[in-house]
Amino acid sequence: MTTTRLEPGTPAPDFTLLDQDGTSVSLSGLRGKKVILYFYPAAMTPGCTTQACDFRDSISSLQGAGYTVVGVSRDEPATLKKFQERDALTFELLSDPDHAVHTAYGVWGEKMNYGKVIEGVIRSTFVIDEQGFIELAQYNVKATGHVARLRKALGVDA
Template sequence: MTNRLVPGDTAPAFSLPDDTGATVALKDFKGQKVIVYFYSAAMTPGCTKQACDFTENLESLRAHGYEVLGISPDKPEKLAKFRDKESLGIRLLSDPDKAVMDKWSTFGEKQMYGKTVRGVIRSTFVVDEKGKIEVAQYNVKATGHVAKLRRDLGLD
């Protein structure tokens, strides 16, 4: 795992398939703010809560100039089922080989039920219009995270 990203760092570039199979690149969002969040698995309770929270807040986030991208190791087909089942409005991206997660330092050792395991570290980043990290949050909680992020960004 590389060093964790901090505000001011250049956001690592990526190009990944989304839940429809279309390729989405971070550079596609140059000139706008993007919230990029990493989660471990579609259709699990915490990840579902977080994705639904982002979807519920999407209109307001967009009104403030933010787009939202969720990244997990799930294949596009599973992401499409997740999107449809939960009526998600956010873009879901597939990183099955975890190459992007490695670049963003969101895959590695973490604590789970008192044990050290390797996996996706639930993390959220805000990338500014110039491609710089504005906010870097690692080990976030699924429940209440979007509300906290909104407060941190001064949107409430």
């Protein structure tokens, strides 16, 4: 299965998903803000925890530069709430159990996992501008060191 990847300058697909508290969050509701939208495979797994904690540890510099961080996974809101509380995550986590938003962003598809081709979440990050357009699209990112590389690309100091 081939998914279409988003390119800078294209409109970010709008969506409405439930957050960790069961509240509906829409991308269109974040217009006027710069958004870092990142997709990760599963809450509370080692790589996803590393990445989420890196975002948590960088949140003040990212927010200071005007960015709102939002994480998306297929986990149910109750699992996201546990993840948020366990790791003191200070940003919203959204639930996309049917992976419709993952598909819209081109982050659901074939990937290598321990030498086997499987279908699943392709760890990816998008920077969306205040008008709702893709500014930066990064596919197949590595969990470790990703946030530092993203901050550098955005010119955001630690």
